[in-house]
Structure formats: structure tokens, C-alpha cells
Amino acid sequence: MIQKNQDSQPRQSSEVLQVLSGLLMVLFVAVMSVTIIGTALPTMMSALSGSESQYTWIVTAMMLASTVATPVSGKLADMYDSKKLLMGAIGLFTLGSLLSGAVTEAWQLIFTRIVQGLGMGSIMSLTQVVMALIIPPRERGRYNGYIGAVMAVANVSGPLVGGFIVAAPWLGWRWCLWVSIPFSLAAMAVLWRFLKVPAAQISKPRIDFLGTGLITAAVSAALIWLSLAGKTFAFASWQTAVMLALAALFLVAFVLWELHFPEPIIPMWMFTQRTALLAILGSISVGTALNAPPLFFTQFFQIAKGMNPALAGMALLPGMVGTFIASTLIGLLVSRIGRWKRFVVGGFVVMCLGIFLITLIDKNSPYWFCALGMFLLGAGQGASMQNLVLAVQNGVKLRDMGAATSTVTFCRSMGGAIGIQICGFVFTWEIARQVSAGMAKLGKKGAAMADLSTLELDKLTAAQQQVVRDAYAGALGDIFVPLLVLSLIGLVCVCLMKGSELISEYAEHEAQNHQATERERELVRRALEKDQVSRELAQLKQQKHPNKPQDQSASKGEDRDNSPEDEDDLGTDNDHLG
Missing domain, CATH: 1.20.1250.20 (MFS general substrate transporter like domains)
Known part of the structure; x- marks a missing residue:
């Protein structure tokens, strides 16, 4: 939690x-x-x-x-x-x-x-x-x-x-x-x-760690394909098939892992x-x-x-x-x-x-x-x-x-x-x-202009630049x-x-939850203290009357007398927590 x-x-x-x-x-x-x-x-x-x-x-x-x-x-x-x-x-x-x-x-x-x-x-x-x-x-x-x-x-x-x-x-x-x-x-x-x-x-x-590795692999394969496809290799190529298959495989594995x-x-x-x-x-x-x-x-x-x-x-x-x-x-x-x-x-x-x-x-x-x-x-x-x-x-x-x-x-x-x-x-x-x-249209073959990444406009004629x-x-x-x-x-x-x-009221709601948690801990502590007192009283009675069977009804009665109030408090606090 x-x-x-x-x-x-x-x-x-x-x-x-x-x-x-x-x-x-x-x-x-x-x-x-x-x-x-x-x-x-x-x-x-x-x-x-x-x-x-x-x-x-x-x-x-x-x-x-x-x-x-x-x-x-x-x-x-x-x-x-x-x-x-x-x-x-x-x-x-x-x-x-x-x-x-x-x-x-x-x-x-x-x-x-x-x-x-x-x-x-x-x-x-x-x-x-x-x-x-x-x-x-x-x-x-x-x-x-x-x-x-x-x-x-x-x-x-x-x-x-x-x-x-x-x-x-x-x-x-x-x-x-x-x-x-x-x-x-x-x-x-x-x-x-x-x-x-x-x-x-x-x-x-x-x-x-495994989920991190799987999502990293899936994203890497997808982004590398997006970055290189159409530039380093063609869209319709074996590299495309491999990268997309890897991206899909890692993505499916990631989803299955994250579900559990x-x-x-x-x-x-x-x-x-x-x-x-x-x-x-x-x-x-x-x-x-x-x-x-x-x-x-x-x-x-x-x-x-x-x-x-x-x-x-x-x-x-x-x-x-x-x-x-x-x-x-x-x-x-x-x-x-x-x-x-x-x-x-x-x-x-x-x-x-x-x-x-x-x-x-x-x-x-x-x-x-x-x-x-x-x-x-x-x-x-x-x-x-x-x-x-x-x-x-x-x-x-x-x-x-x-x-x-x-x-x-x-x-x-x-x-x-x-x-x-x-x-x-x-x-x-x-x-x-x-x-x-x-x-x-200018009489120059278009194939010669295929590589535009290194094209320098200042080396072209005015018509070619246009x-x-x-x-x-x-x-x-x-x-x-x-x-x-x-x-x-x-x-x-x-x-x-x-x-x-x-x-x-988001912050106030969270603070209320925190206070409810502290209240629950206090009630549990009180219940444990009462249980300890009941056990000590039972031991004292047993020491005074060693031949008399231990009467646990009193201690149980005390617990029952106190339990409704505690249960109500706990129930209220658990409502806040929920």
C-alpha cells in the first residue's frame, strides 16, 4: 500500500x-x-x-x-x-x-x-x-x-x-x-x-525492469523504422517487415506482462x-x-x-x-x-x-x-x-x-x-x-535532382532555383x-x-484519508491495550483462586462492552479510507 x-x-x-x-x-x-x-x-x-x-x-x-x-x-x-x-x-x-x-x-x-x-x-x-x-x-x-x-x-x-x-x-x-x-x-x-x-x-x-526493457525495445523498433524507412531502405522491404514484426512482438509481450x-x-x-x-x-x-x-x-x-x-x-x-x-x-x-x-x-x-x-x-x-x-x-x-x-x-x-x-x-x-x-x-x-x-520542363533530367539532401541552391541557375x-x-x-x-x-x-x-477538494480529501489512517491505528492500539489488561486481570484472579476454574466471561464481557464503540469508529474510518 x-x-x-x-x-x-x-x-x-x-x-x-x-x-x-x-x-x-x-x-x-x-x-x-x-x-x-x-x-x-x-x-x-x-x-x-x-x-x-x-x-x-x-x-x-x-x-x-x-x-x-x-x-x-x-x-x-x-x-x-x-x-x-x-x-x-x-x-x-x-x-x-x-x-x-x-x-x-x-x-x-x-x-x-x-x-x-x-x-x-x-x-x-x-x-x-x-x-x-x-x-x-x-x-x-x-x-x-x-x-x-x-x-x-x-x-x-x-x-x-x-x-x-x-x-x-x-x-x-x-x-x-x-x-x-x-x-x-x-x-x-x-x-x-x-x-x-x-x-x-x-x-x-x-x-x-522487464516491462521497461520491453517497452524500450518496442518503441526503439518503431521509431527506428519511422526514421529510416523511405530514406535508408524502402517502405516495402524486408527491413520494414522485420522492424514492424519486432515492434509488434515486444508490444504484445509488454501488454501481457503489465497485466500481471x-x-x-x-x-x-x-x-x-x-x-x-x-x-x-x-x-x-x-x-x-x-x-x-x-x-x-x-x-x-x-x-x-x-x-x-x-x-x-x-x-x-x-x-x-x-x-x-x-x-x-x-x-x-x-x-x-x-x-x-x-x-x-x-x-x-x-x-x-x-x-x-x-x-x-x-x-x-x-x-x-x-x-x-x-x-x-x-x-x-x-x-x-x-x-x-x-x-x-x-x-x-x-x-x-x-x-x-x-x-x-x-x-x-x-x-x-x-x-x-x-x-x-x-x-x-x-x-x-x-x-x-x-x-x-527546363530540359534537365529529373533523376539528376533526386538527392535533395545535398542540394545547394547557390550553385543552380535562377530558373532551376525557382x-x-x-x-x-x-x-x-x-x-x-x-x-x-x-x-x-x-x-x-x-x-x-x-x-x-x-x-x-483533492488535497483536503487526501489529508482526511491520512487522518483516518492515524485514527485507525490509535483504535487498534487501544484495543490491544484493553486485551492486555483483560489477560492480566484473568491471571490475577487465577492466582487468588488457583483451584477455581478461570472465569473468562468477565473479560469477554468487557471486550464485548467496548467492542461496539470501537467497531463503529473503525467502520467510520474505513469509510473514509475507502
Whole structure:
């Protein structure tokens, strides 16, 4: 049985804000570490003499490590001190950042990004778990809004910051990896000083090592296939068959194991509960449209519109503004009203509208039209993303908070990986098709332009450059068509969710349970003392009258006289516990 000590829980809003500043600070740099190398990676690979395959693995390695770390760290938070786990995650992330900036070869960067990814994934999970432990669901809405806003700002500002750092001669690309270190250390100091969380205690903690290995193997096989299929090998190949078969095999083994393990990493009951299952499907849908837009819009603005990296990063600001406004405003409204479903459904409607507008973008589209699509997409994500987590948290016990929260985050991360790979496949295929057709019209064979990864526009003629720019402009709208379909599926899922009122007395209810437990222990102690007194009285009577049979009726009568009251007290307390 897991018991939570509520005495250490922050009660004052000032204490919560102090903790929140540390959580948001480290969450910002953790999320930004994923996208900051987007504009810097070509420069980094050139300096490290990296290959095209290493380029892919640097991105894939961190994504894989962070995805695996998310559910594992969430479950550990249910079993151990979440504050110490968060400190360890920040330390691991800081170490990975330090080592990544000190590498001298590309293969070293792959391994250091794995370390950084393990810390980043744990931070993503544990920050939300900590928020759930110190704030009741009714008040958590507005704080979740802050988290969503920070994640949006970090996601979009990464390429912008990376572009400025690379362009600054007195900094260099290594500071793209080191810039997070001072902020991480500052956040660690703030959280160590002010964070007080309910300490999870279990008599015999059982870490699910086998489950961790199985989910790691399943996710690894799936993400490696998503990263390499269509690039290193064809989709219809024996490598695809082997990787998908391994992913399915490990996934089935993981599910079967988790059904019987007492402390599963991902509670299987979540997939049988209506709200939790639909929230997971909705989170996957949101995730597919979360990471792809900044990545492909950056290429669109740089190549199709001719912007430099810094300006291309600034062009993404409408999406960030939309998410920031929606996350903050909707979070406040959810806390005030105590209902979440209407905002989640509305967010999906706005998100679908934004994606639909993006599918209409072509080479003649003005910037304001692109900005409108990005703004609506960001606003829809801001209104729905964190509230899906809140919907699941509102319906679980405190002992399952970490596992439930990390499961939703994990599924959203998987959705992000799936979205990037789907968009990447469509993007590459569509550009190759349009470039081949355009070059053929110029009298140049399209086959000569097949390898676009090493294409240098400055070495092409003006007419050839225009063909490539038109191809990038035309491909952007096409890659968002599958995202629109997935978003519409997510809209159906959230419409089917059963709305519920947010709990406003969560902390008080847990404290009452704790008091009931103490009362039960006191009653048991009193009963044992009475039993001891009865035995001593019986022994004294036996000593006074050694020839008289022991009369146990008196002692039994005393026990019976006292038992109804004790039983009533115990029954009342057990009602609280139940």
C-alpha cells in the first residue's frame, strides 16, 4: 500500500508560484533543446565532419531516449520521492548538455544526445507529475495553461535562438547545447529550496525492469523504422517487415506482462476506461501536429520564401502567440468554471480549421495567410493539449498520478514522432516529384535532382532555383493533409469523451484519508491495550483462586462492552479510507 504524506504539500499560492518558476524554467530549456539545433545542425555536422546517416541519428537518438524515459520516470514518481527524481532528471539533462557541447566527432554527439534525451523526457513527465501532486485539479487548469504556453514558446523559439547563436561569431554552434546549463542549474536551486511534495512510500518497491526493457525495445523498433524507412531502405522491404514484426512482438509481450505486474509502468486499466482511452487518442492526434509545423515551416520560409534562418524563426511567432494566449486564457477559464470538455472540443475545432488553411498554402500565398493558419493551429493546441492531461488526472487516484500523467505524455510524444515521419515522407516524395517535373520542363533530367539532401541552391541557375522553391512551396500544403485527417479523428474522440467536474477538494480529501489512517491505528492500539489488561486481570484472579476454574466471561464481557464503540469508529474510518 502506498501512502502519501500531505503535511509537506505547498498550500500558499506564493509557494506554488516559487515552485512554478523553477518548473517552467527547466521545462522551457528542456523543450527548446529539441528544436534549437534545427537551424544549427548543418553547421554542426560540417564542423564535426558528419555523414547524412549521422545527421538522422542525432535527431532520432534524442527522440527515442526521451520517449522511453517519459513513462518510466512517471511510474517511479508513484513509488519514490518525486522531488529527488526531478533533481536527478535535471542533473542528467545538464550533464548531457555539457557533454554534447564538448564533442569532437559526430558519433559522440549521438550518444551525448541520448543522455540529454533521457533527462529531457524525465523532466517533461515529472514537471507535470509534481504539478498534479501539489495542486488540486480545480486549480490546476490555469497552471497547466502556463505549462502549455511555455512549451509552445520553447518549441518555436528554439530555431530562432539557434539561428542567432550560430550567426554570432563570438558564440558558435556549441552554445546551442550549452545555453541551457545556467538555466537548468538555477531551476534546480529554486526547486531544491521551495519544492515540497507528498513523499510516496512503499514497503517493498518493485521496479518493473522487464516491462521497461520491453517497452524500450518496442518503441526503439518503431521509431527506428519511422526514421529510416523511405530514406535508408524502402517502405516495402524486408527491413520494414522485420522492424514492424519486432515492434509488434515486444508490444504484445509488454501488454501481457503489465497485466500481471503489481506496479505496471503503463496501467492497462487506462485503456478500458472511456475518458482515459479517448484522452490518449486525442493526445496522439495533438502530438502529430505538434512537432512537424515548426520543422517544415522553417524549411518553407528559408527555401520557398528565401528568408535567412533567424528571420525564418521569427516567422513562426504567430503559432507561438496563438498557443500562449489560448493556453493561458483557457487555463484560467477551466479553473474558474470547473469544466474542461467544452474547451478541449473547441480547441480541436480551431486546430482543424488552422490545419485546413495550411493545406491551401502555395507559392502565391501571402505571409498573413500563413500566419493565420499557424495562429489557429497553435491556439487549438493550446486549448486542448494540457486539458487532455487534466481530464485524465481528474479521474485517477493519487497513487496512480505519475503513471497516468506520463502515459498521456508518452502517447503525445509518440504522436509527435509519427507526425514528423509521415510529414517527412510526404514532403520528400512530393518535392522529388515536383522538382523532377520542373527540371524536365527546363530540359534537365529529373533523376539528376533526386538527392535533395545535398542540394545547394547557390550553385543552380535562377530558373532551376525557382523550380526548387516552387516545389517546397507546393509541398507544404500537401504534407498537412494527413495531419488534418488525424486531427479530425481526434475531434471525434474528444466529442465522445464524458465531461466531468474538476475536483476542488483533492488535497483536503487526501489529508482526511491520512487522518483516518492515524485514527485507525490509535483504535487498534487501544484495543490491544484493553486485551492486555483483560489477560492480566484473568491471571490475577487465577492466582487468588488457583483451584477455581478461570472465569473468562468477565473479560469477554468487557471486550464485548467496548467492542461496539470501537467497531463503529473503525467502520467510520474505513469509510473514509475507502
